[in-house]
Amino acid sequence: MEVIFWLVFGVIASAVLIKFVHHKPSESRLKILGYALIIAALIYVLFAVLASNLVWIGIESLGVLLYGAFFVLSKSRSSNLLAVGWLLHPVWDVGLHLSGSGSIVAPEWYVVMCISFDITVACYLLAQARVGKIA
Numbered sequence: 001m002e003v004i005f006w007l008v009f010g011v012i013a014s015a016v017l018i019k020f021v022h023h024k025p026s027e028s029r030l031k032i033l034g035y036a037l038i039i040a041a042l043i044y045v046l047f048a049v050l051a052s053n054l055v056w057i058g059i060e061s062l063g064v065l066l067y068g069a070f071f072v073l074s075k076s077r078s079s080n081l082l083a084v085g086w087l088l089h090p091v092w093d094v095g096l097h098l099s100g101s102g103s104i105v106a107p108e109w110y111v112v113m114c115i116s117f118d119i120t121v122a123c124y125l126l127a128q129a130r131v132g133k134i135a
Contacts, residue, residue: 010116
């Protein structure tokens with residue numbers, strides 16, 4: 001039951017972000033959602049710092065670079081790359097933090113919430129691209 005709560009909370013939190021960006025110009029939406037993806041990755045760095053785990057600080061920092069690259073590439077190529085970044089972030093969540101050794105740095109509730117948050121934002125981006133509202 002707790003997992004369902006955090007999944008729902010992630011959808012609600014992402015809905016707040018989506019509501020905030022939805023009526024902004026396309027370029028602003030992409031910029032805000034790109035920075036949000038970087039922040040989502042940075043939160044894991046914060047967890048690693050709080051755990052005083054230098055190895056995981058390094059691993060999570062690589063994640064920030066990876067997801068930042070999706071944002072940077074999406075600016076010059078396609079918003080779909082930003083959506084791909086958001087869709088790949090749950091793989092990071094599950095592979096490293098839910099079922100992997102990264103569970104020592106990130107709390108399970110956050111990982112679960114992040115999964116639904118990420119997928120919801122990705123679906124929003126893909127839907128907006130499909131109807132031509134985002135380049």
